[in-house]
Amino acid sequence: MTSRTPRPRERGIPEATVARLPLYLRALHGLSERGTPTVSSEELASVAGVNSAKLRKDLSHLGSYGTRGVGYDVEYLIYQISRELGLTQDWSVAITGAGNLGRALANYGGFGTRGFRIAALLDADPAMVGHEVAGLQVRHIDTLEDVVAKENVSICVIATPAAAAQGVCDRFVGAGVTSILNFAPMVLNVPDHVDVRKVDLSIELQILAFHEQRKAGGDKGPEWVGALDQ
Amino acid sequence: MTSRTPRPRERGIPEATVARLPLYLRALHGLSERGTPTVSSEELASVAGVNSAKLRKDLSHLGSYGTRGVGYDVEYLIYQISRELGLTQDWSVAITGAGNLGRALANYGGFGTRGFRIAALLDADPAMVGHEVAGLQVRHIDTLEDVVAKENVSICVIATPAAAAQGVCDRFVGAGVTSILNFAPMVLNVPDHVDVRKVDLSIELQILAFHEQRKAGGDKGPEWVGALDQ
DNA sequence: TCCACTTTGTGCGTGCATTCACAAGGGCGT
């Protein structure tokens, strides 16, 4: 048995915890800007919108950085979480697709603030090349491999139409990118060593619609079900 | 025993399943456009990027819509999933924030295609009001309550700066909206009966950075790499 | 020094999600 070893064990930090660390980090930055020196798990959890026990368990995966009876030192915790997330170094990000979404992402302040630098904005449309967006000149998609190599890009964002996404993805992977944030409404096919995270606007809406229908419909089958049935 | 239970349609679909139904639906639409009449769980799972056993269990929550030895009828399954998600009716959606992101969302084709209609695009900036975006005139935020009432909006999208998000959220909730899709980088405070889904671009990047750092090996931080087993 | 108070870190029970593996069921060729 033991056909194959599944994972190299993520240093013991659960995926669910990793997904919440950025939330805590944001809350801590808010406290830091207000000059708060320390914070209890109860307060921080409240700001971050989670259960305090969950927060303590999450933080315990990083180490024992709190002080019993006092709480957590805000600045120190910011540093520890930043380090764990890999934000103490700068990551070069390449965005593909200079359409509405791509431009919105390039202009999104949250990217540039801490840990991330937009190295390039690429597009396949020659008419778009050369336009300035968020202080960047749009470059042609053919320079993709150059950009990845020269700017040392390891994270890319795909904001192209669905039809172009897989092709762009393949080129990024071929160029050595191993982390992809995909906004195109489709499933990307990548090798095992590449991480893909998906942001899908219409899926989110459909999930909301499901719950909305349930709230409106309530207990019994809605009348239009019978009318439309087959 | 064949038709004695016409609709087992059991209420109580797991949340994880609901989140995947839109994925299946999209895959099925692709198959439908290619004229595929039936599909096996193995094929559909492959297209949707999930495990086939998981897909079958997901679909089994909707009812027994497959045929053993054959698979699932594509059109019929599209209808069943659409109905379950509440997409056989149209939902009016109001988008707040006509900045880069709001305009990108308004122009996003995926919204209008099936089940969703953008009823209004709102903004607080008087200079923005009246501009046409995606065939819609931007309206002032003060008309929010009017729009919600007249257009029967039950789902709203918040694409404002973080500082304005909670205020806009409160107004929507006060006007009767019970489902919110939040793009602002902050935690919204809402009553229990309101559903909020969060799309946070910088959080996704930070999660990628974490895994990217891990892949880069222990060459960066302290080397407690395999030592956290307890 | 000692005690009371505060807050962390975690053992543990519960419930959900995932995956395996297979019996039940249906089509199709002979």
Add this chain to the structure above:
DNA sequence: ACGCCCTTGTGAATGCACGCACAAAGTGGA
């Protein structure tokens, strides 16, 4: 009609996530 082969639907096992509740640990006051 019959049996083979295919695929669904699901019991069962495993693992993960969450949250309660409490002991451990550190602070501050007397």
